[in-house]
Structure formats: structure tokens, C-alpha cells
Amino acid sequence: MSDIKQTRGHVEVRDFGLSYPTLDGPMPAVTNASIHINPGEFVSIVGPSGCGKSTLLNAVAGFLKPTVGSVTVDGEAVDGPSAERGMVFQQYSLFPWKTVKGNVEFGMKMKHLDKASRDRAARTLLGITGLTAFENKYPDSLSGGMKQRVGIVRALATGPKVLLCDEPFGALDAQTRVIMQQILTNMWQRLKISVLFVTHDIDEAIFLSDRVYCMTARPGAIKAEIAIPLERPRQQSMMMSSEFLALRRGLMSLIREESLKAMGGEISDLALEGLSIDMHGQSFADVV
Amino acid sequence: MAQPADLLTGMPAGTAPPAAPPRPVWLYVRRWLALNSEALRAVLIGAVALGLFLLAWHLLTTYRVVFFVRFTNVPSPAAVYESLTRAMHDSKFMMHVLLSCRRILIGFSLAALVAVPLGLLMGRFKLIHETLFPITEILRPIPAIAWVPMAIMLWPTNEQSIVFITFLGSFFPILVNTLHGMSLVDPVLVRASQCLGAREVSIFREVYFPASLPHIFTGLTVGMGVAWVSLIAAEMISGQYGIGYFTWEAYSLVQYSDIALGMICIGVLGLGSSTLIRGLGRLVMPWNRT
Structure with missing residues (x-):
């Protein structure tokens, strides 16, 4: 390993x-x-x-x-x-039309991962970064720090x-x-x-x-x-x-x-x- | 024995509070009123203004005021209301209304189905933009009404030419706004999607399209307005049915209260269709709360 x-x-x-x-x-x-x-x-x-x-x-x-x-x-x-090569941007660059979870799942969706494993991975990553309570929120309602946590998690989600x-x-x-x-x-x-x-x-x-x-x-x-x-x-x-x-x-x-x-x-x-x-x-x- | 009342609950002090204290309804009502005071104010003022408008209309027509404009032949609100009650039982009037709605539905839907994808493609692919943009720019300033003679030549039936006019009226606002939306898509979001493994089709579906949606809906709202303008004009010129024709026919037949009825009907239908689109927009774009 x-x-x-x-x-x-x-x-x-x-x-x-x-x-x-x-x-x-x-x-x-x-x-x-x-x-x-x-x-x-x-x-x-x-x-x-x-x-x-x-x-x-x-x-x-x-x-x-x-x-x-x-x-x-x-x-x-x-x-x-x-x-x-995952990227984290200064301007956060979250997709405003996707929820926090939707943003995190995006890369896995592009990899054609099935819904269940996408869901599991996203929840785990959001849990680690303390964003579980916000998974169904849209980025516009988050603070800058939260947005960038989502940005990092989103970039890491594809491995x-x-x-x-x-x-x-x-x-x-x-x-x-x-x-x-x-x-x-x-x-x-x-x-x-x-x-x-x-x-x-x-x-x-x-x-x-x-x-x-x-x-x-x-x-x-x-x-x-x-x-x-x-x-x-x-x-x-x-x-x-x-x-x-x-x-x-x-x-x-x-x-x-x-x-x-x-x-x-x-x-x-x-x-x-x-x-x-x-x-x-x-x-x-x-x-x- | 008298006990001092608790300041918060209003209950006598010392009495054990119930497990789940029932909150008085009036408290909710008061809070709701406080939270929605702005909206209520707007509704209230709007209703008063509408009432005043009707009152002015009533006074101007009953006293047949002539002051630059002549109200001598203008029907009173009561006369129009009478026309309305008559029309509600008249299947012919309903047919006029339904036919107009059908023309709007077909013309507008076709316009949306062509203009939105075209705008998306023009916004994404330079060659398509470079090819089509000059043509659309020349055709765009031509008012839909100016197309009436051409439409009559182009289409075998009157019905088709009227739908075509409606289509043209809404086509350009939708196209222009879709293009505008595409030009405003944040390139960083496109790059973000590429870094997450998105390819052309996915970028289009997951980034360009949702990013342009607010502008597409602006285009649809404007397009719907222009569709009604074009439809009514077309119906007045070459129609045999429809609410525009009804209004024009009322003038020819000297049924003045029907003119006002037709006009009000057009206003209500236009308002209704824009509201429908706005509601649809809110449904499709739950993130776009303004």
C-alpha cells in the first residue's frame, strides 16, 4: 500500500x-x-x-x-x-447550480462511478471536513472558508x-x-x-x-x-x-x-x- | 389566591408548565405579519392603486369627460363587466381566447426549442457564431409585424403564418439572451470541470447550460412578451379568430365595451404567461434565489 x-x-x-x-x-x-x-x-x-x-x-x-x-x-x-491533477482555485469556483454534495460528486460522476459509491465517498469526505450539515446547501449560502473546504474536497474526491x-x-x-x-x-x-x-x-x-x-x-x-x-x-x-x-x-x-x-x-x-x-x-x- | 403572572408566558407563576406549551396562534400570525410586512405593503398599495384606477375610469366615462382625449365613447367599467359576464357564457369568445393561447403555445415553444440550442451552439462554437451571427443581426431589427406580408406568401394557411409571426417575435429575444448568457459563463468554472475530468459533452451539459439558464429564462420572459405583441398584431391584420381579431372586430361592429374586454383579456393572458415562465424558472433553478 x-x-x-x-x-x-x-x-x-x-x-x-x-x-x-x-x-x-x-x-x-x-x-x-x-x-x-x-x-x-x-x-x-x-x-x-x-x-x-x-x-x-x-x-x-x-x-x-x-x-x-x-x-x-x-x-x-x-x-x-x-x-x-486536481485543482483548487482562489475564487473557489464551485458550481453554483450544484449542492455541496453535487459539487463533491462531480468528478466521480465524470468517472462514471455508480450513484451509491459516489454518495458514500462524498459523505465520507464531507464528514471529515465537517460539512455534513451543509451537503444539501447551494454554494451561495456558504461562507468563504466553507466554500474552499468544498473546493478542496471536490478536487480530492477523484483521487x-x-x-x-x-x-x-x-x-x-x-x-x-x-x-x-x-x-x-x-x-x-x-x-x-x-x-x-x-x-x-x-x-x-x-x-x-x-x-x-x-x-x-x-x-x-x-x-x-x-x-x-x-x-x-x-x-x-x-x-x-x-x-x-x-x-x-x-x-x-x-x-x-x-x-x-x-x-x-x-x-x-x-x-x-x-x-x-x-x-x-x-x-x-x-x-x- | 392571586399569584404574580409570569412575564414571559402570562401564566400564573408557580404553576407547572405543560410538557409542550401550546403556543398561541396569534403569536404566529403576528410574526408572520412582521416577516411579510414588505410584501403585504406592496399588495395593499397595489390593490388601492388598482381601485383608484378603476374609480378614475368610472368617473371619466360616466361624466364623458373631454379634456384633450375624449371619453365620450369609451365604455365604463360596469359596461365592460357586463360584456365579460356575457362573454363567459359565449363559447365563441372562449374559442377566440383558446385559439390565441394555442398559437402562443406553438409559436413560443418552437421559438424556444430552436433559439435556445442555437444560442448554446453559437456561444460554444466560434465557427457557428461567425457564420450565423451576421444573418441574425440583420433579421433581428425587423419587427415581427413587418413579416406579415412575407409570412402570408410563405405559408399556405393563415393559421400557419400567424404562428410563424409569433415564432419570429419570440425567437430573437430568446436567442440574444442565450448568447449573452453563454458569453458570461465563468471560464474558471469550465476549467474547474476539466480538472475534474469533464469532456466536451459534459462541460456543455454540466457547465455551459446551467450557467446560461438564468439568462435563457430572461430571454423566455422577454420573448413571451414579444410573442403576444406579435400575435395580436398578426391577428388584427390577417386573422379570423383569436383575441386580437376579437378586439378589432369589436371596433368594426361598434361594440365598444368588447374592445376594452379584449384589451384587458390580452393583458391578463400576457401577465399569466410571464408568471408561468417565472415560476418554471424558479422550479428549474432552485439555486437562483433572488
């Missing part, structure tokens, strides 16, 4: 580049990005807005074709979206190899966000599924991930890859630990540099003064 899980959900993005055609010729959105997700690993991508982290995610989902490079999942090239999350908690308030992070971690640990998580929230990335990729400003490229050695299960209190804070400082300065670049070169020198950070005795440059 554990053997199967170990080999499932290996994502490999190699020398990925994507550019959009414009009148001035191809405009690169992402260049030369290589990332990988080991089976069962939780990996985040952080970067300033517009750096192409969502582009990368959408390429793994199969919505965008790479201009150069390759995207493979378990050795197979990604060719269009599929239920193998995907990889879960792709596009800033899923970006629209939630701080308290709900923390709870949702716990729920997602719990689900991930139960199912041992690979996760690719895109966010601009550094705390979120560190708290959730095994590894974090940091992207540069547009055109996006991978600037750094940082392992998060915090032990699991992770507790809220860890966010105050010196280890966490050190990781946070490191990532923060990486991102800040890129955000400033994205906003315009002239202010970057000024703002970067005095930003030399030590991490576990390594200098900032070593981490990069």
Missing part, C-alpha cells in the same frame, strides 16, 4: 519556458524554470505578483502548453487538463495524483486561513498526495511545505529552492520558533528584492541596503 503511494504523483517540470505572442514578438512570462515534486511531497511556489507562478501551475494542470521544456507527471507528458492549489486561501480572513491550512495539511497527511501550492504568503508557504521555490520577477524564473526542515505535524506555535523566523526572514528578503524589481529598478538599491541575513550560520548568498 505505502509502496504504491510512494511512486505516485512525481511531477517533473524541466527547462520550462512560456511566452505569449505580441506585436513586439514573443513576450516571455516564465523562462528556464525547473521544478520537481517528489511523490507525496508538499511543495510551494512563492514570488511577487505577476511573476508567473500561476502560469507554471496552469502548465502542470494542462491548461497552458510550454513554449519550451517539458512537464511530466509520473513520466507521462501532460497533455491537457485531467482528473489526475488525483497531484493537488494543485492556486492561492486557495488568498481571499479568506486571517483566522479562517489558519484553520484552512490545518485542514489542508490534515487531508494531505491522510491521503499522502503530492501538492503544488502557489501563494504570495511566505508564512503560509513555510508552514505548509516540505520545500519552497522562490520565483523572480517577470519573466519568472526559479530564483531559489529552500527546504523547510520543520518537523511534522506542524503546530501554530511553531510560527514563533526561531527556526521558522529564520526561514521567514530569508524568504522575505528574497521576495522583497524581486517585488522591488517588479515595481521598478530605481528604488531597489535604496531598499535593499542593510538586508544581509544569516540563516543557520549560512549567509544569504549561500542560500540563494
Whole structure:
């Protein structure tokens, strides 16, 4: 059993580049990005807005074709979206005309699962996430946190190899966000599924991930890859630990540099003064 | 011996409350009134306004007011009511009404059956849109009434041409609104369905169609209104039966109270059919509570 899980959900993005055609010729959105997700690993991508982290995610989902490079999942090239790669969207994207249960059952219905097993699976998943009382409600009557719980459960219901999350908690308030992070971690640990998580929230990335990729400003490229050695299960209190804070400082300065670049070169020198950070005795440059 | 009454229940303090205290009906009535006060207010004001309208009509016609417009020949509400009671026992009047309803039913249903799928296909497939859109855009501004001579040439019987006019009247509002609905479908929902394994047919059935339904129903409601407009015009021009013909015939036969009766009848039928569609919409779209 554990053997199967170990080999499932290996994502490999190699020398990925994507550019959009414009009148001035191809405009690169992402260049030369290589990332990988080991089976069962939780990996985040952080970067300033517009750096192409969502582009990368959408390429793994199969919505965008790479201009150069390759995207493979378990050795197979990604060719269009599929239920193998479940996705959680920032805007929840629940079907308003389906009840909570209908939304969760959707993917299984597409797989032509019979009604009884669909029903059973949906109820189990809704039970785990505390949504049983809302199974017959329409999404419009749910709070943001509930909607996104449904979004996560819906994506997991088809048993995907990889879960792709596009800033899923970006629209939630701080308290709900923390709870949702716990729920997602719990689900991930139960199912041992690979996760690719895109966010601009550094705390979120560190708290959730095994590894974090940091992207540069547009055109996006991978600037750094940082392992998060915090032990699991992770507790809220860890966010105050010196280890966490050190990781946070490191990532923060990486991102800040890129955000400033994205906003315009002239202010970057000024703002970067005095930003030399030590991490576990390594200098900032070593981490990069 | 007198005991102080409990503030909440109104029962003497100290008496054991029954297992399930029967709640007074008036409490429910009061709460219901409080919850529905807005709606009740609207109904009340509406009824008063309607009453005032009838009163004004009554006064203007009994005193045969001439003030820019002439009420000398306009029938009074009482005369129209008399016409109505007479008409209710007249099988011919009922036949007029039923025939008009049948024409609406056939013309409108055909329009919905053609325009909705066409709109869905045009919204989904670019080539179909690019091909048909210019044609529909040229035909759309032509009022259904302007089609009457052409319809008479096209169709062998009068009945068919009138149904055709009704069809045309409702066709374009339904098509345009369906197209509009399709253009507003959230692409993220389409992507969400693809990530859950949906393919073309499923995406169409599970995403595009339900997402467009509110607009389709707007189109049906508007289309129903235009269908009545077109039908009445067509009946007045080329009909031998139908409520539009009845109204026109009443004018020719100098039966003025029947004119008003015909008009009111058209109003009530139009209102009824729109209400029917709205109710159907609510039934089909339980998520769309507004």
C-alpha cells in the first residue's frame, strides 16, 4: 500500500519556458524554470505578483502548453487538463447550480462511478471536513472558508495524483486561513498526495511545505529552492520558533528584492541596503 | 389566591408548565405579519392603486369627460363587466381566447426549442457564431409585424403564418439572451470541470447550460412578451379568430365595451404567461434565489 503511494504523483517540470505572442514578438512570462515534486511531497511556489507562478501551475494542470521544456507527471507528458491533477482555485469556483454534495460528486460522476459509491465517498469526505450539515446547501449560502473546504474536497474526491492549489486561501480572513491550512495539511497527511501550492504568503508557504521555490520577477524564473526542515505535524506555535523566523526572514528578503524589481529598478538599491541575513550560520548568498 | 403572572408566558407563576406549551396562534400570525410586512405593503398599495384606477375610469366615462382625449365613447367599467359576464357564457369568445393561447403555445415553444440550442451552439462554437451571427443581426431589427406580408406568401394557411409571426417575435429575444448568457459563463468554472475530468459533452451539459439558464429564462420572459405583441398584431391584420381579431372586430361592429374586454383579456393572458415562465424558472433553478 505505502509502496504504491510512494511512486505516485512525481511531477517533473524541466527547462520550462512560456511566452505569449505580441506585436513586439514573443513576450516571455516564465523562462528556464525547473521544478520537481517528489511523490507525496508538499511543495510551494512563492514570488511577487505577476511573476508567473500561476502560469507554471496552469502548465502542470494542462491548461497552458510550454513554449519550451517539458512537464511530466509520473513520466507521462501532460497533455491537457485531467482528473489526475486536481485543482483548487482562489475564487473557489464551485458550481453554483450544484449542492455541496453535487459539487463533491462531480468528478466521480465524470468517472462514471455508480450513484451509491459516489454518495458514500462524498459523505465520507464531507464528514471529515465537517460539512455534513451543509451537503444539501447551494454554494451561495456558504461562507468563504466553507466554500474552499468544498473546493478542496471536490478536487480530492477523484483521487488525483497531484493537488494543485492556486492561492486557495488568498481571499479568506486571517483566522479562517489558519484553520484552512490545518485542514489542508490534515487531508494531505491522510491521503499522502503530492501538492503544488502557489501563494504570495511566505508564512503560509513555510508552514505548509516540505520545500519552497522562490520565483523572480517577470519573466519568472526559479530564483531559489529552500527546504523547510520543520518537523511534522506542524503546530501554530511553531510560527514563533526561531527556526521558522529564520526561514521567514530569508524568504522575505528574497521576495522583497524581486517585488522591488517588479515595481521598478530605481528604488531597489535604496531598499535593499542593510538586508544581509544569516540563516543557520549560512549567509544569504549561500542560500540563494 | 392571586399569584404574580409570569412575564414571559402570562401564566400564573408557580404553576407547572405543560410538557409542550401550546403556543398561541396569534403569536404566529403576528410574526408572520412582521416577516411579510414588505410584501403585504406592496399588495395593499397595489390593490388601492388598482381601485383608484378603476374609480378614475368610472368617473371619466360616466361624466364623458373631454379634456384633450375624449371619453365620450369609451365604455365604463360596469359596461365592460357586463360584456365579460356575457362573454363567459359565449363559447365563441372562449374559442377566440383558446385559439390565441394555442398559437402562443406553438409559436413560443418552437421559438424556444430552436433559439435556445442555437444560442448554446453559437456561444460554444466560434465557427457557428461567425457564420450565423451576421444573418441574425440583420433579421433581428425587423419587427415581427413587418413579416406579415412575407409570412402570408410563405405559408399556405393563415393559421400557419400567424404562428410563424409569433415564432419570429419570440425567437430573437430568446436567442440574444442565450448568447449573452453563454458569453458570461465563468471560464474558471469550465476549467474547474476539466480538472475534474469533464469532456466536451459534459462541460456543455454540466457547465455551459446551467450557467446560461438564468439568462435563457430572461430571454423566455422577454420573448413571451414579444410573442403576444406579435400575435395580436398578426391577428388584427390577417386573422379570423383569436383575441386580437376579437378586439378589432369589436371596433368594426361598434361594440365598444368588447374592445376594452379584449384589451384587458390580452393583458391578463400576457401577465399569466410571464408568471408561468417565472415560476418554471424558479422550479428549474432552485439555486437562483433572488
